[in-house]
Amino acid sequence: MNSNKIISIKKFERNGVWEAANRRLPAEPGVWIMRQAGRYLPQYRKLREKFQQFMDFCAEPDIVTEVTLQPVDAIGVDAAILFSDILVLLPPLGLSLSFHEGKGPVIANPLRSEQQVQQLKAVDVQDSLAYVLQSIKQIKAALGTRVPLLGFAGGPFTVASYMVEGGSSKELAQLKKMMFSDPKAFHSLMDKITTVTIDYLTAQSRAGADILVVMDSWAGYLNPEDYQNFVFPFTSKVFQAVKIACPDCPLLHYANGASSLLPQFSQLGADALGLDWRCDLREVLQSYPNQVFQGNLDPCTLFAPVKTIQAKTRQLKQRVEGRAHIFNLGHGILPQTPVDAAKAFVDTIHEG
Numbered sequence: 249m250n251s252n253k254i255i256s257i258k259k260f261e262r263n264g265v266w267e268a269a270n271r272r273l274p275a276e277p278g279v280w281i282m283r284q285a286g287r288y289l290p291q292y293r294k295l296r297e298k299f300q301q302f303m304d305f306c307a308e309p310d311i312v313t314e315v316t317l318q319p320v321d322a323i324g325v326d327a328a329i330l331f332s333d334i335l336v337l338l339p340p341l342g343l344s345l346s347f348h349e350g351k352g353p354v355i356a357n358p359l360r361s362e363q364q365v366q367q368l369k370a371v372d373v374q375d376s377l378a379y380v381l382q383s384i385k386q387i388k389a390a391l392g393t394r395v396p397l398l399g400f401a402g403g404p405f406t407v408a409s410y411m412v413e414g415g416s417s418k419e420l421a422q423l424k425k426m427m428f429s430d431p432k433a434f435h436s437l438m439d440k441i442t443t444v445t446i447d448y449l450t451a452q453s454r455a456g457a458d459i460l461v462v463m464d465s466w467a468g469y470l471n472p473e474d475y476q477n478f479v480f481p482f483t484s485k486v487f488q489a490v491k492i493a494c495p496d497c498p499l500l501h502y503a504n505g506a507s508s509l510l511p512q513f514s515q516l517g518a519d520a521l522g523l524d525w526r527c528d529l530r531e532v533l534q535s536y537p538n539q540v541f542q543g544n545l546d547p548c549t550l551f552a553p554v555k556t557i558q559a560k561t562r563q564l565k566q567r568v569e570g571r572a573h574i575f576n577l578g579h580g581i582l583p584q585t586p587v588d589a590a591k592a593f594v595d596t597i598h599e600g
């Protein structure tokens with residue numbers, strides 16, 4: 249009798265992302281793509297046409313369910329990600345948010361003073377974000393055991409950047425101005441976002457999200473010292489609190505252009521860390537032998553001929569051989585990406 253045999257219980261039909269997020273080497277590699285439900289898919293664009301405002305589109309659980317499942321069916325990814333946005337927290341906090349073609353998010357009443365920060369509303373996520381939690385329940389019912397569902401929220405710094413800048417920004421000058429010249433206002437803002445984010449992520453897990461991602465896309469705008477002093481305490485609080493509230497839910501972290509902050513990120517308490525494409529993956533893997541990573545193909549690789557996509561994906565697989573790894577792009581898939589290219593990436597991850 250083989251008493252040493254480890255029986256691995258397969259939780260999902262496509263288990264690769266789930267296993268790696270749990271820091272185990274998967275039997276088969278798993279892949280998902282940042283922004284995998286989106287404008288590069290014709291079936292997404294067709295549904296999107298029916299809504300003028302992006303936020304109205306995100307607020308319809310039936311639509312959200314359909315859009316969330318599209319890439320699982322169309323390109324065969326090994327995880328679904330809730331179709332929503334990191335900015336859905338802003339309206340409940342009292343900010344006026346709209347999305348404009350070619351311009352992205354616009355906040356009509358950005359925060360510039362401590363007084364404005366103090367006027368932010370307290371948020372009951374069960375109430376004001378009920379539509380997201382309802383979507384998660386419907387998505388889980390529609391997915392069954394096919395693939396895990398990722399929920400997500402923005403990192404407090406990235407969410408703060410939109411609240412203070414009033415939209416996307418190249419330098420984050422307004423946010424840094426507040427950080428350096430009015431640290432009390434900055435801390436108070438970060439504290440408020442942290443509290444809502446913990447509640448929101450916990451509620452997503454309880455509604456059925458299997459894995460949670462904290463997307464602190466713009467953390468890389470900071471040097472390690474400022475990140476450590478101004479951001480780490482808040483982001484790490486999010487990880488610690490959600491881990492205690494949802495001990496069985498793996499937690500991922502993503503930041504763009506931020507490999508200089510890996511020493512800090514590795515202390516956050518995340519199960520896996522996202523990498524963009526600018527870093528040398530071999531060096532990173534060597535420096536962090538026990539850390540699971542996610543990434544890191546350049547999204548623009550998907551504009552190359554299929555043969556090149558295959559070659560670069562095989563090279564990526566070779567580099568992480570023997571390591572638990574979540575395959576992904578280094579940032580979101582671009583709207584102009586051919587669907588066949590996204591599929592070639594996923595198929596190459598899955599080939600023998």
Ligand code: CP3
Pocket residue numbers: 281282283284285286287296302329330331332333334335347351352353400406416463465504579580
């Ligand atoms: O498929 C998925 O990944 C799930 C959906 C998702 C969206 N946004 C949909 C979206 C996710 C996970 C996000 C996260 C998000 N949103 C981040 C963090 C990840 C990253 O990409 O760095 C950030 C910084 C945002 C903020 C945001 N939302 C911007 C800057 C924009 C405008 C630029 C753009 O991509 O259009 C959005 C709008 C947005 N969020 C769209 C989608 C599909 C496009 C809106 C539309 O279709 O009109």
